[in-house]
Amino acid sequence: MDYQGIHTVGSDLVVEGIRHFTLPETLDCGQAFRWEPAGESSWQGIARGHFLRLTHEGDQLILHDTTPMTFETVWEDYFDLRRDYGALKEAFSQDETLERTVTFAPGIRVLRQEPWEALCCFIISQNNNIKRIKGIVARLCELFGEPIEGGFAFPTAQMLAEQTIESLAPLRSGFRAKYLLDAAQKVAKGELVLEPLYTAPLDEARQSLMTVHGIGPKVADCVLLYGLGRIECVPMDVWMKRAMASLFPQGLPEFALPVAGIAQQYIFHYSRHNSALLTV
């Protein structure tokens, strides 16, 4: 558990004694695409159908206009605050290289996003850059998402399944539009059911995701890690391949394998910001 307790101040919810969590490192490390800075020490975004603005002050995390109920049912899980990152990072420190990547951005946590949203976002991410991914995701929500307080919810598979390549054109998502459509249709028809993938055997889950046209091994692993809580999963994109070859030519240390996806997030972020240090 990475916080001590909560209390309310007016309409805000204050998380006391927050540890192993900083907003820029967690919300801007390439795992989620709907968060943006909102002033000094504050960020805002929409996830799980809720708008949230939050502020980090000292060891307090302030969730503005949030009830204890919403914290307990949405945000505590989304930010994975029940997980003990202190223990995790201490374990990672057994390996000198892994320790270096953790020290570089110690405030990273792996978010527990909605599987359908993660699926769409990482389809969009393929052969794309972060800036444009965010733009496409924003347009996707504005055009097809349910209006909510503060913006738009992520569109449902049913809503997207009713679209066509032509009606998706305003997204300017290029060749990925047909992939989104196929994913939406398979989910809407029940040909792909995401719920069981939280617990299904990993390779079975991966194969199931890869039945979607446009989902390969890397996107499937992103959905498993970021959307389905499968923290043993390591998405191997170009940066991770480079980082692994350079920093861990023998592979990750064995003790890290059960939580390799979390290690991956530190390594990924480190390699993106220290590409000059990666030989090979």
Add this chain to the structure above:
DNA sequence: CGCCAGGCTTCTA
């Protein structure tokens, strides 16, 4: 302007 982007599908040998 030209290269590249948290890859995948399709074509080719």
Add this chain to the structure above:
DNA sequence: TAGAAGCATGGC
């Protein structure tokens, strides 16, 4: 079955 080309669009 491996490796390369093509893909839409726009960031830098």
